[in-house]
Amino acid sequence: MAFDGLFIHSLLTNLTPELVNGKLTKIYQPFTHDLVLNIRKDRKNKKLLISANAQNPRFYLTTESIANPDVAPTFVMVLRKYLVGSILQKIEQVGIERIVNFYFSNRNELGDEVQLVLSVELMGRHSNVILYDQNTGKIIDLLKRINPDENRARLLLPHAKYELPPLNPGINGLEVTEDQFNQLKTNYPDPFNFVKQFNGLDGDDRQEFMGYMDDDFSFDSLNTFFAHFDHPKGYTLQTPKHKDRFFIYLPYHLELTLISSNDNINQALEDFYKEQANKDWVRQKSKKIENIVSNERKKLSKKIVKLQKQLDQAENSEGYRIKGELLNTYLHQVKPGMEKITLPNYYENNKEIVIKLDPALSPARNAQKYFTRYQKLRNSIKHINEQIKIANENLAYFDSIQTAIDTADPEDIDAISDELMNQGYIKKQANSHRRKKKITEKNLNTFKLSDGKKVLVGKNNYQNDWLTLKKADKRNYWFHVKNMPGSHVILQDLDPSDQDILEAAEIAAYYSKARQSGHVQVDYVQVKRIKKPNGAKPGFVIYTGQNSIEVTPEEKEILAKRID
Structure with missing residues (x-):
């Protein structure tokens, strides 16, 4: 199920007592559509993650350590100005809609108390976070400013009057009385049409609700279904196509397999969204460098194709030498001004061959021209092979950068960006004073094998070099x-x-790069047999005396060994 209205209602039963009356102490925006609010209550810090991501709009308490960007976006600066130091008075959902209002009380620069609302709208691609003054209803600022031409339903710009988006009509199943149920059942005697009248349910919830009504079309059955949303737990289930789904109750009428459960809905949500959020955050942070990597790979691929054609032409240049020899042999038959001549080719049983001539050149010069072209092509083979080797090495390097991005955590992207900057692929900014971070074991991925032995994994080329050439014992x-x-x-x-x-x-x-493959060949060797060639790009090494093993990487088993 998605973050539908009933899901949000369930989450708030858990979230509200955790946050209300807490003090908002910090706000930051780690990624384009994500906010983190640090709320201090009962001497504890609670981090509320709010995401207006179009694919996975959501909010929940997180324990994840998310880096605070060096430069704060404009919206965060506005939120800090108006909300830092304020008290969260209450949290309210608009009906059973995907809209949640966080009501804050603060004092302005004159010391007057002001009431502010941070409205979180989780509506797919229309998701947004809007700060407005509760008394005037005027928007102060919003995460996504929308051009009036793109949204004619309401104006989403600073200083505009805040208005609710168009809402779908429907019944709130949490508030239906027995008399209302009986009247609805009379009006809609078919369970399918009956269920369609209710709001706040996504497709999975609606299908499960339908199952309850098909089993027993009664008020008790309706209450049993909706009671789930007042006592939520976290359940991760899997579809027959191996796609994960998150529920706050255990559905019985859907073809799903239970993967895990957790009484703590926030922890369950964080575990569920962690990998997906990680990919989203990496994608947002790495967009610039991925474009650079993609462009370089395309250029190198085209260059290799072009060089290969030149190499094929050079390696098949024997024809030019033969034509030159034939012209010298039959020089007496070549007349000045001729554009072509047909001669017997004694290399192929005197089969006739047509040779083009330059009428402006003498017969001898025409023959010499073919010899010169032949020699030039033959001499170019070594150079072309060197260029192909360099291009392939560069292509392999950018493949390694892309692989590092694909397996990166958000905090790893800056290191990858620094590497490309140092290699000259990204222009260094004149006003950038980002300190180069020293690589330590804490930067690496660490795993504990089933017998307790430790495994260290580099997450980018610089870490790979440091791990292999400096950190590792030569006998490892x-x-x-x-x-x-x-x-x-x-x-x-x-x-x-x-x-x-x-x-x-x-x-x-x-x-x-082979993480999705079923059979992967892996080399292993003692560290003492690893060498780095002079001038080699970061991460590139050579080795001898290795053994190989074929394995199938299983994500869940591998990540279960990871030490955070």
Whole structure:
């Protein structure tokens, strides 16, 4: 189920007592459509994540450590001005709609008390977060400013009067009395049409509600279904197509398999959205560098195709030498001013061959022209091969950057951006004074194998170099997917068992371009056999004496070994 009206009602039964009467102490906007509000209550800090992301609009309490950007966006500066230090008086949902209002009390610069509302609208691509004055109803600012041409229903700009969006009519099932139920049943005797009259349900909820009404078309059955939303828990279920769904109750009428459950709905929500949110945040932060990587890969791919054509032409240049020799052999038959001549080719049983001539050149010069072109092409083979090698190495480098992005956490993107900047692919900003962060073991991904041994994983090329060439004991074992971009993986053990090797190889396969493959070949070797060639790009090493193992990376099993 999505964040529909009933889901929000359920979440607020848990969230309201946690936050109301708390003091808003910090606000930051880590990503384009996401806000984090730090509310202090009972000497504890509670972090409320609010996302107006079109694909996954949501809000819940989070324990995730989300980096605060160096430069605060305009909307956050406005929120800080008006809301920091304010008290959260109440949280109210608009009916059973996907709109939640957070009511704050604060004092302005003159010391007068002001009532402010932070309205969170979770409505797909129309999701927004709007701050307005409760007394005047005027919008102070909003996360997404909308051009009037894009939304004619209401004006979503600062200083405009705040108005609710157009709402769908429907019945709130949480408030239906038995008399109202009986009247509805009389008006809509078919359960399908009956269920259609209710608001606040998404497709899954509606289908489950229909199941209850089909089983027993009674007021008790209706109460049983809607009672779930006053006592929520967290359930993750999976569809037959292996897509995860989140519910605050356990559905019985849908074809779903229970994956996990948690009495703490906020924790369950965070676990459910963590991976998806991580991907969204990485996507938002990495958009600029992904465009650079994509453009460089396209340019290199085109260059390699062009160079390969030149190489094919150079390697098939023997025809020019043959034509030059034939012209020299039959020079007496070549007359000045001729544009072409047909001669017997003694290399192919005197089969006739047509040779083009430049009428402005003498017969001897025409022959020499073919020899010169032949020699030029032959001489170019070495240069072209070198250029193809360099282009392929650069393409492999950008593949490694893309793989690092694909497996990155949001905080890793800055390091990848710094690497591209140092390599000259991103222009350094004159006013940028971001301090280069020293790499430590804390920056790496750390895993604990089933027998307790530790595995370290680099998350970008600089970390890979540091881990392999500086951090690792020369007697430890190094793992890397064969002939593909991927992380450097170090098993901190001098004499690993077969099971250790298998588990470390699975981790290396997961943190590589082949993470979705069923059969992945992984090389492993002692660190002392790893060398970095002079002038090689970050992350590139060579090795000898390796062994290989074929594995299938299973995401849940691998991530269960990760130490946060």
